[in-house]
Amino acid sequence: MNHHHHHHHHPYKVLSDDDIDFFIRAIGAENVAQTVVTKRNEKKKKKTPYVPESDNDDNNSNDNKSEDEVLLIELNTDWQKKYFGKSKCALFPRTSEEVSEILRYCHENHIAVCPQGGNTGLVGGAVPVFDEVILSLKRMNSVLSIDDITGVCVCEAGVVLEELDDALMRRGMCVPLDLGAKGKCQIGGNVSTNAGGLRLVKYGSLRGTVLGLEVVLADGTVLSSLLRENRKDNTGYDLKQLFIGAEGTLGIVTKVAILASRAPEARIVTIFACDTFRKVVHLMVEVKKRLAENLSAVEFFDHESLKLTVDTLPGAKDPFPYADDLKTNIQFYVAVETTVNEKAMESRLRANVLNFARSVCVLAEDGRKSRGKFVSILQKKFRGDEAERNKPNLAQRFVISENEKHANELWNLRERISVALKYAGAVYKYDVSLPTIKMYELVERMRERFAERRMDDKVKVLGYGHLGDGNLHLNISRKEGPCKDTLAMIEPFVYEYVTEHKGSVSAEHGLGAMKVQELWRGKDAEEVRLMQRVKNMFDPRGILNPHKMIPSSSPPLPSKL
């Protein structure tokens, strides 16, 4: 047996012809992509090159590559093109039994496996670190059942989030989760990374809405009785929770039972402009109190984020183009999404939101159509009013969506910041939890650090995120591309700062390959050691997504070898 010794501690077998033969027998040649057996692969070469799904613009050399080679390059690369694996084999099982058969074989033969969903993660969790076999869930993409009465939906792990949402929408329901990556990410990956996203404020975490999972363990055992559809079940330990957010290191999620929500029939998006972060936070508290019943998201972004989006994305417009004329000092934007289940209630919601917005705002709304005039009239009216002078003045101005198209336009200013960042050069992304009131200080400290070293002309430091959940996305964008000195200014400073303030170094993105060693921060060694013991109990040979999430603890070589 050949072994490939990485600088990590589990020895894994290097794939041989026999292994490929086994996989082909188990799931069919059409579900195996590989570059191990060259002769077999030659036959599959196409006249016209395979066009991969992602927008590779540097793949001109693919003409000489086999279909499988091209596919493997794609599957070995994360969407940010920061992480590159060297896997020579990708498997596309179609059933849980096939997943089980693959894992049993890999377990017996010490073959490392990297489970892959939509490959939209940000921390390198879904691509191999070395030559792990890629086990893609993409061909397990059926919605199995939707219960109109209870709202429970059962589906396979490879269903794309947006497709699941579409299936539910046809029944008046929706997935209790919304992410920017919804068009590509898969529900199994969402569960395995405990995805948070934009509407946690409304739906709560997946730990509450995922009712059951089918999981295949490292040794091929299928845990099918975990796939419960009951809203409540207090019999024994809730083992499924271990697999939620485990990034595929404890088992492979093959089916998901999730509690869908009623789809709202109307939504209203309001953007507030604030001058200080303290006001941003207090505005959020007021929003949660006074718009609670209809609140589905309360997000924020800073002026630097808006500027980058408006400068980078065609169609993105500053919602407050006249703000400068009015000598306001707008530094922050709070995006509030409110919804109603029944279209008939929309006008009442609009009245509520408008009433709320006026009560916390110095100036008036920026009406889209009658902007200049509208503002100046309301401005006068508000300034003359006694009550107005005593109101909290949490925001400088606001704009409220007039219709669904306008709501989308406004919402995109927040949702598409990450897309703008992708087009604006290299970007260092951090996703942290911090005490809400102090959350933005990290962004300011980071800007200071760059200014102190006179590096601030090369980088843009952006702060935005899930205000309602105390979750900050800190992004450092560098137009000229990645740079070691820039990274050295950020890390480990960010992690130290967050740990010192009792935050989380990964609020929702997970640890993946990027932050494995950060697990030790902010946790007692006892807690990490317990995690290692859990990992070892479920996957004693460490074949599942190695080098991810849980730092390895040098267990001895298996005695069989």
Place this chain on the structure above:
Amino acid sequence: MNHHHHHHHHPYKVLSDDDIDFFIRAIGAENVAQTVVTKRNEKKKKKTPYVPESDNDDNNSNDNKSEDEVLLIELNTDWQKKYFGKSKCALFPRTSEEVSEILRYCHENHIAVCPQGGNTGLVGGAVPVFDEVILSLKRMNSVLSIDDITGVCVCEAGVVLEELDDALMRRGMCVPLDLGAKGKCQIGGNVSTNAGGLRLVKYGSLRGTVLGLEVVLADGTVLSSLLRENRKDNTGYDLKQLFIGAEGTLGIVTKVAILASRAPEARIVTIFACDTFRKVVHLMVEVKKRLAENLSAVEFFDHESLKLTVDTLPGAKDPFPYADDLKTNIQFYVAVETTVNEKAMESRLRANVLNFARSVCVLAEDGRKSRGKFVSILQKKFRGDEAERNKPNLAQRFVISENEKHANELWNLRERISVALKYAGAVYKYDVSLPTIKMYELVERMRERFAERRMDDKVKVLGYGHLGDGNLHLNISRKEGPCKDTLAMIEPFVYEYVTEHKGSVSAEHGLGAMKVQELWRGKDAEEVRLMQRVKNMFDPRGILNPHKMIPSSSPPLPSKL
């Protein structure tokens, strides 16, 4: 070393004078109650007998008992007086360090421990099965912090739920959990049993709202870094989930960080009367759709439940006293609780609810003051209306609360059924999840079984529960007291029926001592074995709450002995 061999498999040490001495040194004599060392105990005898908290009416013989003897009788007995332990020692630590010191000692000396919160459980989970040392959390009852901005509250495990709620209420917030036992149960016990209760529809499960825990493991290790206060944290496995609902078998919860909710300023309770269970379910679906934004609970109870409550509890009144006159055939009641955060919005909510209720109802509401007249007028009006004839007619009638006092009166008809049952004789209680649409069939099948054997004159079969969560409370009440033949008619039939219909044999009450062996039902052996391995990993000597929840699997005797 003396060992007490139970018919279970872990051997535990019988307490000696030395053990008591250790406990007294560790936490102080005033925090140890014991009947092991007779001489020491004699000194503590009081002239006047100790009055226990619970309403023991058969404790006249306490005159001759020491204070500790009386206290131990109380702590060994569950509130239903169905489970009786024989513990000779109860400890009342005041800090996590004291809990740690106790457990380290018990672990080293193979002493079994039964953690106890408010002792309000229904399945015998909180009292010893044999002579386990009782570790009561009642003296760890401080609220440590409340964050007005994030709503995160940190407190010790022994805080009584209602006291925690009061502390939060003073800040405009509330606990995201509501139980009938709130005046006595403790938050640590709620977490350890993953309590559900009446408002799960609004707040979701504790698995989403509990943000962090401090837990002391069997060997005394204090897991303090689990006590996180971040809304989101995706670093590593979410180990705290294992302790939620573990009934104290994996560790002792000593502190809890929980996300409080904004307290509503007004509520409206509506009771609908329905003739079939199918309509009950469809009414629930409509309620969830059309009152979603304000919905905090949607419960149901059957006519048998109402009759028992009205007959048993003074002050409980039939909300539809004229129903018979109108020749309606009312079999079920749906209780809908709606709330608003702001008092100013109450009248608007009332209009909404009224509008909804009228749109699904055959007849009109039972106004309290103008009942007879009001009904007959609206009845005429409704009958003449074309639209009325086409409406879904999900309910026969409804009554809507006029004020908070009336809301309480109506809500108590649902909430106090279990109190009525307690006063009405022996009761066999079952708490199951079933597919909502078929949920009530179990109650009907049970009645048939008693009728077939002509035992139906001796028992009342009641069905009520958390309609919105698919959670049925099946109760069989027997005025003449407990009876073996009655029990034989119920079990194992109930468990078999539920398992066959893919339900859960314990939706929210847990397994405790009552249902340990039921864990095997509805779960694959692999799942139960994984639970056993988790138990063994956290508590290798099985000292924590033995004979509860997880069936023991005959591990070998520890080699040290």
